[in-house]
Amino acid sequence: MDKASVESQLGTAQLNISDTEEIMRLRNLDDLKSRTELANALFAQFRYKEAADILSEVAGECDFDKELYLKIGGAYLTAREFDKSLKAHEKYLELGGSEQAAAYPMGIWHFFRQEYEKAADSFAKCLPCDDEMMICVVYWHCLSMLRAGGKLEFLKYYRKDMEVGHHTAYRLVVRVLAGETAMEAALEELKSEKDVLNYCIAGYGLYCIKKSKGEPAEELLDCILDKKDLWPCIAYLAAWNDRNGL
Template identity: 45%
Template sequence: MEPMEKASLDSQLGNAPCTVEDTEEMFWLRESDDFQSRVALGNALAGQYRFRDAIAAYRSALRIRDDDWTVYSRLAGSYLTIRCFPEARACYTRALELGAAPRSIAFPMGVWHYLKGEYSAAAERFAACLPCGDELAIAVIYWHTLSRYHTGGEAELLSAYRQEMDVGHHTAYRLAVSVFCGNVPWEDAAAKAEQDPNDLNAVITLYGICGYLRTVGQPEESRVLLHRLLARSSCWPCISYLAAWNDIHSGEMV
C-alpha cells in the first residue's frame, strides 16, 4: 500500500498550489450533506495536511449543527496549523463555552501562545495541563521548558521528570528532556535523532536540543541543527516543525 500523498507546507502557508487529490472516500463524503459526513471529510482532509480545505469542511458541518465542541477544537487546530491565530483562539473559546474541559484546551492554547512568541503565557498554559498521564506530561515538560528557555525563567517542571516515566510513543520528547536534565549529552541525543528514519521523532528531539543549545550559549550549533531539522519536511504540521519554521521566519534563528 503506497503512503498517502500529503499537502506541502508551501501550499498551506504559502502560495504554492495544492496538488493532492481527494480519495474515493472523500468523493463519497462530499456527496453527503449530513453533519457527520462533513466532519469526517474535514478529518480526512486534515489527514492529508489539506488544512485550508479541512477548515471549509468543518465550517460546513457547523452550519448544520453548531453545538459540538469537538468540531470547534478540530477547526481551531486547523486554523492554528496554518497560523490563523485570531480564528484559532475564537474556536478554542467557543469549544470551552460548549463544554470542553479547560485542561483539554490548555495544551493547544500553550502552543498558540508559543507560536505567537508569548512565552510566559505559553508556560502557564502548559503547566495548567498537570497533573496528567506520563504520555502527555513528557510533552508538557518539553514545551514548558522551551518556553522558559525563551524567557530566561526557571524551568521548574523539569523536576517532575522521572526516567521511569511511561511515555508511550513520546520517546523523542523524553530524549530531548533527558538533555535538558543533563542526563544525556546533547551530542549523543542529536546523533541518535539524526539517524532516526522517523522524521517526526527526529524533528521533536532536534528542536528541543536547539532550544537547549541557545540557552547554554551555543547559538551556532543550535542554528545548524535547526536548518537540518527543517529538511525533514514530511512532518511539517507537527508542533516542533512549525515552531522551528516560526523561529526562522521571525528572525530568531537565521
C-alpha cells in the first residue's frame, strides 16, 4: 500500500497518494462504524490528521468512549497538531481515563514542544511498569534530562537483566548512557541495523547523547531522516522536530 509522504503530512507538499477503493467506498457512508473504518484506512496510509479529524467527529457522537480520545490525541500528536492533541488527552482524563496510560504520550507531547522537564515529569508517571515499558521510559526520561541539563536519575531503574522483549534499540542507548557500551561500539551496531524502527530509535538516542556533549551529530540526524518509510514513528518525528523546529 502506498503511504503519504512526510513532506505532504508535516510540510507543504501536496498529497502524493490517492484514495484506495476501500477509502472511496467508505467516504460515501455516514454511520459511525463506517466512519471509524474510514479513519483506520487513512491511518494505514499515514494520513494522520485527516483520520484524527474524522475520529474527532465520531467521538463527538459517542462521548463515552474515552479510549477513542487517547487514539485521537496520539494521531494529532503525530500530525503535530499540538493543541488538538492536548485537548483530546485532556478529554480522555476528564472521562475517567488512566493518568498512567496518558503519561507516555503526554511525555512525548512535552518533548516535541521542547518542554523537557515537563516531559520528564510525565514519563515518571508511567511507573510502575514492566521491563518492556520501563526501558522506553528510561530512554525518554534520560533524553529529556539531557536536554534539560539535569541528572539522569532514571538510570537507577536500568538493570542488565531487564526483559525488554523487542525493545532492544532503547536498551542499546541506555547502555551507552550507563557506561556499559562505548559510543563507538554502539554506532557500529547501528550501521548493521536493518530494522527501520530500531534504527530510528537507537540513532536518535545516540544523536542526543553526542549533541549533549557538543560532538558533531548532524550526519547521524540526516541518516535518521532518510528513513522516510516509517516517518510516523516517535523517534523519527523527534528527529524531524529537531531539524525543523516548532
